[in-house]
Amino acid sequence: MNQPELIDRIKNGDPSVFNDIVEQTKKMVYNTALSIVQSEEDAEDITQDVFIEVYENLDGFRGASQLSTWIYRITVNKALDLEKKKKRQKNGGLLKQIFSIKPADEPVNFNHPGVLLDNKEKAATLFKALKKLPKNQRVAFTLHKIEGLSYQEISEIMETSLYAVESLMVRAKTGLKKLLENYYQSQV
Amino acid sequence: MNKTKLATLVEETLDSMNGAQRAEPAPYLLTRINAKMNREIPSAWERISLYLSRPGIAIVAVAFLIILNLVIYSFNNTITDINLQNLQGAADEYSMNNSSSLFDLENIQP
Numbered sequence: 332m333n334q335p336e337l338i339d340r341i342k343n344g345d346p347s348v349f350n351d352i353v354e355q356t357k358k359m360v361y362n363t364a365l366s367i368v369q370s371e372e373d374a375e376d377i378t379q380d381v382f383i384e385v386y387e388n389l390d391g392f393r394g395a396s397q398l399s400t401w402i403y404r405i406t407v408n409k410a411l412d413l414e415k416k417k418k419r420q421k422n423g424g425l426l427k428q429i430f431s432i433k434p435a436d437e438p439v440n441f442n443h444p445g446v447l448l449d450n451k452e453k454a455a456t457l458f459k460a461l462k463k464l465p466k467n468q469r470v471a472f473t474l475h476k477i478e479g480l481s482y483q484e485i486s487e488i489m490e491t492s493l494y495a496v497e498s499l500m501v502r503a504k505t506g507l508k509k510l511l512e513n514y515y516q517s518q519v
Numbered sequence: 520m521n522k523t524k525l526a527t528l529v530e531e532t533l534d535s536m537n538g539a540q541r542a543e544p545a546p547y548l549l550t551r552i553n554a555k556m557n558r559e560i561p562s563a564w565e566r567i568s569l570y571l572s573r574p575g576i577a578i579v580a581v582a583f584l585i586i587l588n589l590v591i592y593s594f595n596n597t598i599t600d601i602n603l604q605n606l607q608g609a610a611d612e613y614s615m616n617n618s619s620s621l622f623d624l625e626n627i628q629p
Binding site: 373443457 | 520524528529531532533535536538540541543544545548549551552553555556581
């Protein structure tokens with residue numbers, strides 16, 4: 332079933348449309364959340380929260396943007412909100428900060444379940460470097476390289492201009508290259 | 520590590536997600552979404568008690584109460600001192616503490 336048909340069903344108040352939206356977009360939502368938060372458990376929670384928000388606001392959706400764009404936007408916002416919340420909790424305790432042995436900003440290794448076996452190690456290194464990028468660059472890079480979206484689609488999701496997305500991508504690639512070079516040089 | 524090898528390694532890492540398959544969420548997603556939506560919403564009192572039971576909020580509240588008690592206690596002490604001084608002043612003025620007063624019951628001599 333295509334998106335215009337789904338939008339028509341939403342406008343007509345079809346109660347079964349929600350189940351079809353979940354079935355059609357669950358992988359997209361889960362993968363986007365997973366790439367941003369880099370935790371399967373958190374991605375599951377975000378996926379559920381995204382669809383609850385979609386359900387609650389379905390009546391208000393008028394089809395001004397594509398359904399997938401709207402759902403992507405909710406997913407990205409939810410994932411970033413969760414990250415912010417986790418960071419706040421992590422930095423919250425004074426005692427935790429004083430007695431913390433591990434540096435607070437050191438990302439843990441994440442293995443994406445869909446990556447080919449040969450690329451597992453490199454992908455884990457990429458995800459580790461991605462965590463160190465500013466959030467806008469990270470979102471743009473994730474949506475383009477991992478979700479395969481065009482710059483135009485990303486600009487609609489992030490509600491910014493096409494030029495801004497291009498700029499974010501250039502800065503993200505430059506930043507990642509620098510981080511990866513430093514990482515590999517330190518490994519020798 | 521030479522520059523060419525390093526550049527190749529970096530490029531390979533940047534392209535490591537090419538050809539990756541999409542991961543799937545755990546089964547019965549719809550059931551879990553429905554369960555989460557039907558979960559009971561806590562009442563206003565429950566939300567307030569949950570908020571107050573947070574360690575940060577509880578510590579701040581206790582500290583505030585202790586400081587408030589100290590302020591009230593010291594303020595009351597100041598008032599009592601002033602009142603005592605006033606009473607003492609009045610008693611001296613009317614010679615109430617003078618044992619040779621005519622109205623002193625203990626002085627039975629004319």
